[in-house]
Amino acid sequence: MQDETGAGASAPAELRDLLVELNDLKRVRSAGREGTIAERLFAQGWSMLTGGADPEDVALDITATALAATRLTDLDAAFLAAAGLSEAEAATVLRAGFDEVTGALDPALRDRLRARLTPGEAPEAGFVPGFVGALAAQPRAGITCPGKPRILLEPPENHAEHCLMVAVYGVCLSPFYGADPSRVFLAAMAHHFHNAAMPDAGFTGEMLLGDHLLPIMEVATGWALGELDEAGGLRAAVERARAILPDDSTPEGRAFHAADCIDRVLQIAQHLRAATLTMGTVLDEMELVHAGPVKGFHDRVLRDMRIP
Structure with a gap:
């Protein structure tokens, strides 16, 4: 765990290679499946949440799936079952992929995640909120700096991919900061709610909006949160998780902001x-x-x- 006096490392360097490789899930696609693996996992995570799944279960399931997909890509539980593998055979394949990349993970977290790779009956799926598709259709701004032309690198990632990757990174980083992985995961999945409706003009646009920025973000975030009103207590859980977003004063805030920063830079x-x-x-x-x-x-x- 991080030295809270500030004398220790601010992030676990041993996870660097894993996070670099995981990042490619924002670019891997397969025939017959819409969007990248990261985009689809983002939608799957929200469907599980609106279906009533516990956020901790969702955080562990989605993260374990992402880690296995790092090497196996879309050779996932659904495909392996369709191809005729038994549940035990599919689990062996998924865990082999997981094992290849997770040697540097916190051992206790690694064991919890690995145990999730046992194909079986899928959890009840809920509705997919409209903001999921909107975030998948909303490109990220690229590299922007006030007073300078933007730098665009094609193809751009979208906000669904970014949110999913930050959520998975956050879970992987949580033991280092002593953070609750499920709270970090949920906050990351919801941290760009405003961009479901608000085009991303980057740092430059934020500075040009000036005092209008926060009120506009609050309105746009409210539109997304409103979609969760019919999902039991999910809106309240998301709002509690989002309370970590403003700063790094909590272990969860540090895990989230480390994940967010790492993903932004690795994308470039x-x-x-x-x-x-x-x-x-x-x-x-x-x-x-x-x-x-x-x-x-x-x-x-x-x-x-x-x-x-």
């Missing part, structure tokens, strides 16, 4: 990483032309074609 870092990718990495390290019965022939073809 992946563009830069792609721009500096070399053929040495692709062919030598990642073995694009990999071992198999025709590798020798493949190598000769590339050599004789002078590729790359």
Whole structure:
């Protein structure tokens, strides 16, 4: 856990590689499925919440699914079952994917998450609030700074993807800060409610709105919260969770703001990483032309074609 005197580290460096790899769930798509994995998990999480699931169960289930998908992508419980695997066989596959990336997680949290990867009867699904689709359709602003032109990197992420990733990061980071993972998760899932209706003009737009910013955000947030009125006590739970958002004075606030900051920067870092990718990495390290019965022939073809 973090040293509360301020003398210790502010974040767990050992989780860096996991968080970098998890970030790609905002870009992975599959045929027959609408949106990225992150976008779909965002919708699934809200459907579970409106269906009456406990926020802690949702936080653990969605995070465990995201971690398994880091390597398996959409080879998920539903596909494995459709392909004929038994529940036990599917669980073995999902846990294998989970195990490949979670060695640095807090051991107690890791065990709780791993136990969730047992396919079975799906929890009762509730309605998908309108703000879910609106956030998925709302692009993030890109890189903005007051007084300077924005920098856009295509394709942009959307707000549903960002909220999901911050929620999953928040759960992974929670043990380090001594935070309640379910509260961090719920706050992160709801922290951009205003952008369901409010276009994202970034830091620049916020500064130009000046004193109008907070009242406008409050109105737009209220529209999203109003959609939860028919979901029992969910609105009240979300409002309690969102109380951590203004600052880092609580363990949950620190876990949330660490997750939010990390995701914002890693989103840009992946563009830069792609721009500096070399053929040495692709062919030598990642073995694009990999071992198999025709590798020798493949190598000769590339050599004789002078590729790359």
